[in-house]
Amino acid sequence: MKTRIALIAHDKKKDDMIALATEYREFLSGCTLVATGTTGGRLVNEVGLQVDRKHSGPFGGDLQIGSLLVEGMIDCVIFLRDPMTPQPHEPDINALVRACDVHNTPCATNMASAHLVLSQLQLRAQP
Ligand SMILES: O=C(CO)COP(=O)(O)O
Secondary structure, eight states, X not given: OOOEEEEEEOGGGHHHHHHHHHXXXXXXXXXXXXXXXXXXXXXXIIIOOOOEEOOOGXXXXXXXXXXXXXXXXXXXXXXXXXXXXXXXXXXXXXXXXXXXHHTTOOEEOSHHHHHHHHHHHHHHHOO
């Protein structure tokens, strides 16, 4: 089965997400990807990945991804959060990260941990 990865980035972290996805493009193109709306749009347009786009984060996208995760449909979350900017949907963000902890799902919230998680997943996917 393909690895199912959720990709989410706050506005000031979206360029980092694009750089990350570009670096791991070959691996990610073999995964099943889901993303919040704006992040997903950029991944499609700028990296050429196939992504199931949910609503934008402030409109419930984090909750949609959280729901998928609770249903056992997501193996890993890359969520590049912006710790310096208050978000109107902070409760949704916390709910998603909490759901990762409740269900013991890897959740990388910064570039350093995202690299560790993706490089390890990529290694495991090799024949
Ligand atoms: O706000 C977000 C995550 O909390 C991300 O949403 P967008 O990808 O739509 O910007």
